[in-house]
Amino acid sequence: MVSEFKAGRAQKKQNRLLRRGVKVRIRRLTVLGAFAAMIAVQMLILPVRSAEAQVSPRVGLGFGTPNTVLIVRPSIFDLKLGYDFTEGNEFVFLSGDVRVVNQQHLGHYIHLSLGLGAYAKFYSDDFEGGGRVPVALSVLLLDNFLEFFVEVSPGIDLYPRAQISDDPVQAWVGFTLMIDTP
Numbered sequence: 001m002v003s004e005f006k007a008g009r010a011q012k013k014q015n016r017l018l019r020r021g022v023k024v025r026i027r028r029l030t031v032l033g034a035f036a037a038m039i040a041v042q043m044l045i046l047p048v049r050s051a052e053a054q055v056s057p058r059v060g061l062g063f064g065t066p067n068t069v070l071i072v073r074p075s076i077f078d079l080k081l082g083y084d085f086t087e088g089n090e091f092v093f094l095s096g097d098v099r100v101v102n103q104q105h106l107g108h109y110i111h112l113s114l115g116l117g118a119y120a121k122f123y124s125d126d127f128e129g130g131g132r133v134p135v136a137l138s139v140l141l142l143d144n145f146l147e148f149f150v151e152v153s154p155g156i157d158l159y160p161r162a163q164i165s166d167d168p169v170q171a172w173v174g175f176t177l178m179i180d181t182p
Contacts, residue, residue, distance in 0.1 A: 055102060058147065060176030065167060066093045066121075071176055076102045078115060078134070091127075095119035095153075095170075097134050109139045119155060119170070130157040130165060147176045 058073040062080065069082030082093040097117030104112045113136040120129040132155035139148045153170040157163050 056144070057179045058176040059179060060147070060174055062149075062151065062172030062174030064172035064174075065170055066091070069093065069095075069172060069174075071174065073176060078117070084121075090124070092122040093119065094122070095132065097132070099134075103138070103140070106137075109141060111138045111140060112136070113138065117153075127159075128157055128165075129159040130155050132156075132170065134170075145178045147178075149174060149176070 055075050057075065058071070060071045060073075062069045062071055062082075066082045066084035067086070069080040072079045072081075076099045078095075078097040078099055080093065080095045084091050084093065095117055096119075097115040099113050099115040101112060101114040106112050113134070115134045117132050117134060118129065119132055120127055132153045134151055134153040136149050136151040138150075140146070141148070149172075151172045151174075154168060155165060155170060156168075157165045
């Protein structure tokens with residue numbers, strides 16, 4: 001009788017862990033699907049918005065928190081993909097922002113950008129995501145071909161629960177290069 005009870009508890013625990021694993025996989029697929037949809041919408045809107053804003057696409061690198069990010073900026077959208085190499089806290093980072101204020105001229109070569117966006121951190125067994133408000137100062141040189149920037153992005157975790165993040169501010173120093181499009 002006691003062994004049947006223990007076996008039943010073990011089976012319930014195994015079923016609970018299996019359901020949790022399925023939920024985590026479904027949540028990951030949902031977040032990845034949301035980012036894929038966001039990128040698809042951006043790519044559909046890109047030709048119209050590029051013509052309006054007359055902003056050339058850019059690519060570059062940023063160094064900070066997370067350690068390194070690849071930046072792709074087609075028009076007013078800012079996409080970042082990175083990896084944090086900190087031992088014991090490795091994760092893949094993905095963010096997408098819309099620059100509400102894009103390269104607003106402040107004086108001489110200095111420009112200001114302000115946006116709204118979302119981010120996700122994918123750990124080996126879990127992930128978290130949230131919203132962010134990136135603020136950037138940049139210096140554009142060589143007829144806007146080369147950009148040096150400093151970006152600070154305060155954010156808040158929204159998944160798995162709404163809270164102040166362990167890393168409440170994402171920050172980068174980096175550069176981008178303008179891509180010449182026909």
